[in-house]
Amino acid sequence: MKLICISDTHSLHRRIPEILDGDVLIHAGDCLGQGTLENITDFNDWLGTLPHRYKIVIAGNHDWAFQETPQHARQALTNAIYLEDSGVEIEGVRFWGSPWTPTFLDWAFMLDRGEPLQEKWQLIPDSTDVLITHGPPKGIGDEANMGFKSQNVGCADLLARIQELALKAHIFGHIHEGYGEYQQGQATLINASTCNARYEPRNAPIVIDL
Template sequence: MKIVCISDTHSLHRQIPEIPEGDVLIHAGDCLGAGTLDNVEDLNDWLGALTHRYKIVIAGNHDWVFQEAPDLAREALTNAIYLEDNGVEIEGIRFWGSPWTPTFLDWAFMLDRGRALHDRWKKIPENTDVLITHGPPKGVGDEAQMGFRCQNVGCVDLLHRITQLSLKAHVFGHIHEGYGEYLLGKARLINASTCTVRYEPTNPPIVLDIE
């Protein structure tokens, strides 16, 4: 199965230079710009024009309408499978998606570090093959520029949970500076942030081949 990974497009999806062909397209959150229902409708039209047989979308901290008017947002997203602390099996591959990130300022789908996030990650099934979260685990693709220094801002509880699983891949975004591929044990970890730090949608989609 060929999986094409993108994230953090911030409603600039139509400016992405090229989307590779594949079986499944994953969008790991921050798909919207202003976080409105109009943004969802435009994203949905774009997704409908892509040739991938399956599209999976999770929300991110900019995707307010999925938190504030979830029924309307889901109804508008007819061309993708939306995951929010749940999963889907596609051709024998088990996917699980979750939008939560550690609290930082006042954004959507944020929870305090510690018990609240720990409890969310415990919901990830043991047999998950491909995990999709908006934010990164601690220390992997999570180095953000904070003033004059860089800081690892990922979730330590998410890191602990994925070390308990036998994942084939973990796809995330959120920290634009962390774009790229990483290895943790046998699992491929992908920060698929499409937008750069300057919000230019020029980071190429990352392609995975999963058996």
């Protein structure tokens, strides 16, 4: 199964570098710019032009409509499978998606570090093959430029949970500077952020074969 991975497109999806065909297109959150229902409609129209047999989308911290008007947001996203602490099995591969990230300022889908996030990660089934979260685990594709220094801002509890699982892949975004492919045991970890630190959609989709 070929996965085409993108994230953090911020309503700039029509400017993404070439998206190759594959079995499943995965968007790991922050698909929206202003976070509105109108943004979702435009994003959904674009998804409908893509050839992938399956498309999976999760929300991110910019995707306010999915938090504030969830029913309308889900109704507007007709061209993808939306996952929010939920899963789907496609051709025998079990996917699980979750939008949460550690609290930073006042954004959507944020929870405090420790027990609140840990409870979300414990929802991930042990049988999961491909995990999709918006944020990275601690120390992997999570180094953010804080202006005067860089800091690893990923979630330690998420790292602990993925180390308990026999994942084939973990796809995330959120920290644009962390774009790239990593390895954790037998699992391929991908920070698929499409936009760079300047919110320019310069990073190519990452392709992996399961």
